[in-house]
Amino acid sequence: MNRSALVAAIRERKSFLCLGLDPEMSKIPAHLLESEDPVFEFNKAIIDATRDLCVAYKPNLAFFEALGVPGWQAFAKTIAYIGDQHLVIADAKRGDIGNTSRLYAQAFFQTYNCDALTIAPYMGGDSVQPFLEFPGKWVILLALTSNPGSVDFQFGTQEDGQPLYIKVMKKATTWGTPENLMFVTGATHPAHFKSIREVAPDHFLLVPGVGAQGGDLKAICEHGLNADIGLLVNSSRGIIFAGQGEAFAEKAREAAAVLQKEMAEILLAAL
Amino acid sequence: MNRSALVAAIRERKSFLCLGLDPEMSKIPAHLLESEDPVFEFNKAIIDATRDLCVAYKPNLAFFEALGVPGWQAFAKTIAYIGDQHLVIADAKRGDIGNTSRLYAQAFFQTYNCDALTIAPYMGGDSVQPFLEFPGKWVILLALTSNPGSVDFQFGTQEDGQPLYIKVMKKATTWGTPENLMFVTGATHPAHFKSIREVAPDHFLLVPGVGAQGGDLKAICEHGLNADIGLLVNSSRGIIFAGQGEAFAEKAREAAAVLQKEMAEILLAAL
Numbered sequence: 001m002n003r004s005a006l007v008a009a010i011r012e013r014k015s016f017l018c019l020g021l022d023p024e025m026s027k028i029p030a031h032l033l034e035s036e037d038p039v040f041e042f043n044k045a046i047i048d049a050t051r052d053l054c055v056a057y058k059p060n061l062a063f064f065e066a067l068g069v070p071g072w073q074a075f076a077k078t079i080a081y082i083g084d085q086h087l088v089i090a091d092a093k094r095g096d097i098g099n100t101s102r103l104y105a106q107a108f109f110q111t112y113n114c115d116a117l118t119i120a121p122y123m124g125g126d127s128v129q130p131f132l133e134f135p136g137k138w139v140i141l142l143a144l145t146s147n148p149g150s151v152d153f154q155f156g157t158q159e160d161g162q163p164l165y166i167k168v169m170k171k172a173t174t175w176g177t178p179e180n181l182m183f184v185t186g187a188t189h190p191a192h193f194k195s196i197r198e199v200a201p202d203h204f205l206l207v208p209g210v211g212a213q214g215g216d217l218k219a220i221c222e223h224g225l226n227a228d229i230g231l232l233v234n235s236s237r238g239i240i241f242a243g244q245g246e247a248f249a250e251k252a253r254e255a256a257a258v259l260q261k262e263m264a265e266i267l268l269a270a271l
Numbered sequence: 272m273n274r275s276a277l278v279a280a281i282r283e284r285k286s287f288l289c290l291g292l293d294p295e296m297s298k299i300p301a302h303l304l305e306s307e308d309p310v311f312e313f314n315k316a317i318i319d320a321t322r323d324l325c326v327a328y329k330p331n332l333a334f335f336e337a338l339g340v341p342g343w344q345a346f347a348k349t350i351a352y353i354g355d356q357h358l359v360i361a362d363a364k365r366g367d368i369g370n371t372s373r374l375y376a377q378a379f380f381q382t383y384n385c386d387a388l389t390i391a392p393y394m395g396g397d398s399v400q401p402f403l404e405f406p407g408k409w410v411i412l413l414a415l416t417s418n419p420g421s422v423d424f425q426f427g428t429q430e431d432g433q434p435l436y437i438k439v440m441k442k443a444t445t446w447g448t449p450e451n452l453m454f455v456t457g458a459t460h461p462a463h464f465k466s467i468r469e470v471a472p473d474h475f476l477l478v479p480g481v482g483a484q485g486g487d488l489k490a491i492c493e494h495g496l497n498a499d500i501g502l503l504v505n506s507s508r509g510i511i512f513a514g515q516g517e518a519f520a521e522k523a524r525e526a527a528a529v530l531q532k533e534m535a536e537i538l539l540a541a542l
Contacts, residue, residue, distance in 0.1 A: 022370075022371070024374070060371055062365075062367060062371045062372070062378065063371075063374055065375065065378040065382075066375070066377045066382060067382070068383070069347065072339070093367055093391070094333075095364060095391065096331075096333060096362075097416070099293075100293070100331055100334075103295070103334055103337040104337070107333065107336040107337040107338075107339075111336075111339045112339070120364070120366065120391045121393060122392060122413055122425070123391075123413065123418055123420050124416075124418070124420025124423030124424055124425070125419070126418050127418060127420050128420075145368070145393075145394050145395075146368065147369065147397050147398060148369075148395070148396070148397050149368075149369075149394050149395025149396040149397040149398050150395055152396050152442055153392065153393060153395055153435065153439065153442075156429050156435070157429065158427050158428065159427060164424065164427070167424065167427065171423055213368075
C-alpha cells in the first residue's frame with residue numbers, strides 16, 4: 001500500500017488507527033484454544049471485527065516467534081488474511097549489516113509480503129538501505145520509542161546539542177523519502193512532537209503507546225498532524241484484550257470504535 | 272553453556288573461534304539442493320567438519336527467516352544438532368519494549384534453547400532486562416558493530432565527551448554481569464579495543480568482521496584478551512563458503528583450521 005492509497009484509506013474510514021496484533025497465548029480466550037491454530041483464529045476474529053475502523057494492522061513478531069514454527073505459520077496466515085486494503089506492518093525491529101539486512105528484507109517483503117517493517121537504527125545507514133530498495137515497501141525506523149528505556153540513549157545530547165533521536169531522524173531523511181520511510185515516535189512523549197515535525201514535516205509517524213502505555217491521542221495530534229494526516233496511531237493490548245471470553249471480538253470492536261470516533265472528530269476539526 | 276564451561280572449552284580446544292552460520296541458499300552447493308532440507312544438510316556438514324576447531328556457533332537468523340517456515344524448521348534442527356559442547360548464539364539482534372522482549376527471550380532461550388542472543392541497545396534498559404532474567408543464558412549487546420554504518424551513530428560524541436558505544440557499554444554493565452552479558456565489538460575497529468577494555472575489562476566480547484569484512488585477528492587480541500581470554504572471534508562467510516562443490520565442508524575445515532592455528536599461537540604467547 002503506497003502513500004496515496006494510505007492517505008485515501010484514512011480519509012475514507014475517518015481513521016488513522018493502526019491495530020497492533022500481539023496475540024499472547026496466555027490471554028487468548030479459552031474457547032479458541034481447542035482450535036487447530038488458536039493464534040490465527042484469534043487474529044481472524046479481531047480483523048473481521050475491526051476492518052472498517054482501522055487503516056493498518058501491526059503484527060508483533062515476538063508473539064509469533066515465541067511459539068516456534070506454528071507461530072510463523074499463524075503469522076503467514078494472518079498477513080494473507082488481512083489482504084490489501086490495510087497497510088500491513090511487521091513489527092520486528094530488525095536491522096543488521098548490509099548483506100544480512102538484505103535477507104531480512106526478502107523475508108518480510110517477499111516471503112511474507114508485508115508492506116512495512118520496523119527497523120532499529122543503531123547499526124546505521126548500510127543496515128537500513130537494503131530495506132529501502134524494495135519498491136512499494138516501507139521502512140519504519142525507530143526514532144523515539146514509547147518505553148521507559150527510551151531515556152537511556154535516545155535523549156542523549158549529541159555534538160550539535162540535539163538528542164540522538166533527532167540525529168537519527170535527520171540522517172534517515174537523507175536515506176529515504178516520505179514515500180518509503182516513516183518513523184516510530186512514541187505517544188508517551190507528546191512534548192517532543194513539535195521538534196519531530198520540524199525535522200520530518202512530511203513523513204508519516206507510527207505512534208505506539210496510546211492505551212496500555214498511557215499516551216494521549218489529542219496531545220500527539222496537536223503537533224503531529226500534517227497536510228496528509230501523517231500519523232498512524234497504534235493501539236494493541238487496549239483493543240485486542242479489551243474483553244475476554246466469547247465476546248472478545250465484539251469488545252475489541254467497541255474499544256477500536258472509541259479511538260476511531262475520537263480520530264474522526266480530530267480529522268473533522270483539522271479540515 | 273556458562274562462563275566457566277566456555278573458558279574451559281577455549282583452553283581445551285585452543286580456540287576462541289565462533290563459527291557464523293549464514294546459510295545463504297544461493298551459495299549452498301548444488302548437490303545439497305536435492306535433499307529435503309538443504310539448509311540443515313549444509314549446516315550439519317559444516318558443524319561435523321569444525322566441532323573440534325571452535326567453541327561457538329552463531330546462526331544468523333536472517334538467512335533462516337528469509338526461507339519462511341522451512342527456514343525456522345532448519346534453524347531448530349541446527350540448534351539441536353550443535354548440542355551442548357558449544358555456545359549457541361542466535362544472531363537475531365532483537366530488542367523491544369519490555370513485554371515484547373520477554374516473548375523474544377522465551378522464543379530463543381526456551382522454544383529454541385539457544386545459549387545467547389544478540390540484542391540491539393537503542394530502546395534502552397527495559398528492552399534488555401527481560402533477556403537477562405533467564406538463568407544460564409547470555410545477552411550479547413551491540414556496542415561497536417563491524418559494518419560501515421557503525422560510524423553513523425555509534426561514534427557520536429555524548430554529554431561526557433565519549434562516543435555512544437562507550438555510553439552503551441557503561442550503562443549495560445550496570446544491567447548485567449560478566450556471567451550473563453557480552454558485547455559485540457567489531458574487528459574492523461581494532462584501535463578502539465583499548466577503550467573497550469577500560470569500560471569492560473572482564474566481559475567477553477563477540478568480535479565479528481574478521482575475514483570477509485577485513486578485520487585482523489592479531490590487532491584485536493593486542494588489547495582484547497583478558498585473563499579468561501574474553502574474546503569470541505567470529506568468521507562466517509570466510510569459512511562456510513571457503514569452497515564450493517562436493518568438497519565444501521573440507522574446505523570450510525581448512526579455513527577454520529587456519530584461524531584456529533593462529534588462535535592457538537596467540538593463546539600460547541599470552542600464557
